[in-house]
């Protein structure tokens with residue numbers, strides 16, 4: 001029975017037994033504990049050993065066969081498949097989050113340990129974070145003093161891992177006001193949305209699991225999933241959300257554990273899912289038993305009459321883990337966000353959080369709690385919306401007035417960025433370098449690719465980090481770069497990757 005003696009199945013009503021069994025066998029295969037062409041124990045024998053029905057083992061083997069990890073020989077038994085495309089040794093899958101392959105786009109020295117290099121004095125259209133003079137520093141000074149007067153040294157003690165209880169209380173009120181029912185037990189405080197994605201990956205993924213993402217998407221999420229040995233299945237994004245046809249095909253083929261989406265003012269495209277698509281997506285995830293990670297950084301930043309709701313609002317079956325970041329509206333350096341998850345997932349998240357940073361700093365949590373309770377968050381949100389809306393308008397007018405008509409774009413109506421497209425066959429990587437030479441930083445679409453695609457015609461321009469007059473000047477500069485540098489996209493001047 002070998003390694004199979006270590007299998008433990010939990011019959012207390014969590015995930016189905018066959019699923020638990022298939023996941024544990026998968027880990028053996030991924031870790032090389034079961035070798036290629038090794039025979040698995042006969043169904044009846046394993047069922048007997050585990051104290052389960054034969055059908056449980058049959059279903060587990062079948063699931064792994066469908067995933068391309070096992071094969072069966074009639075009359076002989078079930079074996080580990082020797083297919084290197086579907087199965088890689090653990091060490092190979094578990095590449096570092098920001099490996100060279102990830103970000104070192106050939107010929108384009110664009111990322112430095114996950115950061116873009118920005119020359120001093122450049123027009124930075126790559127940053128989607130607010131400028132520091134907008135931070136509510138005076139309010140925070142007052143609040144921090146109030147917390148310290150009230151709580152003294154306790155504010156500097158370790159905070160409970162799930163988060164400061166009064167903050168979880170005020171966040172559950174915040175969610176209820178948005179039409180999302182939540183209680184404190186389902187809320188986990190995190191040190192930024194990025195940590196939220198990371199601890200979800202840590203607690204729910206096994207090496208070799210499949211995760212569906214939109215393509216393109218926020219690459220910080222891809223890096224977190226890959227760092228757990230997960231395999232990414234990118235799905236095409238249409239203007240109203242993910243392609244349901246492709247999504248269903250991916251569900252059938254890969255039986256993913258998780259999907260990660262940004263349904264409102266998506267990064268980087270700015271699209272918002274239609275209400276119908278949100279509902280259809282939930283139905284499919286229910287049918288295929290997939291947990292959705294909804295990343296919400298931008299829903300509050302709407303500048304037109306359209307209303308957008310988080311998918312979590314429609315979630316009647318506890319399918320969605322909702323992550324809310326405050327970085328884009330408040331202060332990214334607070335490193336404060338929260339997630340709302342089905343309560344049965346919280347213990348696993350808590351373990352993962354503990355092994356990451358034990359807890360989010362208590363002083364910051366207490367300060368933010370007071371900030372919410374005093375109604376300062378709502379006030380600040382309105383202020384930031386006004387500022388961002390003005391910048392959005394300036395950017396829209398500058399694009400309309402100064403960019404050549406061959407560069408196309410859509411109006412997101414919210415968020416912090418525009419997604420633009422160069423004429424067919426152009427290289428956005430090439431264009432990035434040309435703009436960089438003129439001290440203008442754009443984000444080429446390749447930075448957001450969830451697939452192997454290393455270049456495209458798309459690029460993103462964010463207005464969050466620039467003043468209105470800089471936005472106009474920067475767009476004029478981009479237009480000049482385009483008009484003066486109309487070199488054929490096949491140029492090898494920079495040694496770029498071939499156009500895909």
Ligand SMILES: Cc1ncc(COP(=O)(O)O)c(C=O)c1O
Nearest residue numbers: 192193194218267295325327337
């Ligand atoms: C879509 C998306 N999710 C998550 C994050 C990370 O946010 P946080 O600062 O809360 O970790 C970002 C930051 O840019 C983002 O764009």
